Amino acid sequence: MKIDANAIRELAELLEETGLSEIEFADGDQSVRVSRGGGVIVSGNMLTGGGIAANGSMPSDPTLPQRANMDAPDTTAHTHPGAVTSPMVGTAYRQSEPGAAPFVQKGSTVKPGDTLVIIEAMKVMNPIKAESAGTVTHIMIEDGQPVEFGDVLMVIE
Numbered sequence: 699m700k701i702d703a704n705a706i707r708e709l710a711e712l713l714e715e716t717g718l719s720e721i722e723f724a725d726g727d728q729s730v731r732v733s734r735g736g737g738v739i740v741s742g743n744m745l746t747g748g749g750i751a752a753n754g755s756m757p758s759d760p761t762l763p764q765r766a767n768m769d770a771p772d773t774t775a776h777t778h779p780g781a782v783t784s785p786m787v788g789t790a791y792r793q794s795e796p797g798a799a800p801f802v803q804k805g806s807t808v809k810p811g812d813t814l815v816i817i818e819a820m821k822v823m824n825p826i827k828a829e830s831a832g833t834v835t836h837i838m839i840e841d842g843q844p845v846e847f848g849d850v851l852m853v854i855e
Contacts, residue, residue: 706730716844718787780832780854784845788819792841800841806834808854815839815851828854 709732720733792800808828817824836853
């Protein structure tokens, strides 16, 4: 078995850049997982190259730095009854494609079923829809930002 140390270094750097707690890359029967404080777990044959996936997703250009949300959580938004939270780990996109208008902006009126944001997880685009009608009062994420399960995406009142 040949270990690709560069692939492991790239995963570790991506882990640090995104602020995620764990990154896994799988290609066929080969996989590598790097986690904070957890070391490296290898299954199947060790990687000898290829792309990198951060929890199944990665920005289209891996050379561009991605800003991790290092701000203290807004406890008011998190406890707000209209808080829309992320149901999964992934990358949040505020529009359907680069250059398109955002699904919603601060002040937008939404009705149940309206798409608010898309979360890419494991190469699948998952639309996050409004559960109730209201007005978007806070948007807590930036386009292309990594999100964790339970992160507040926006607030609807």
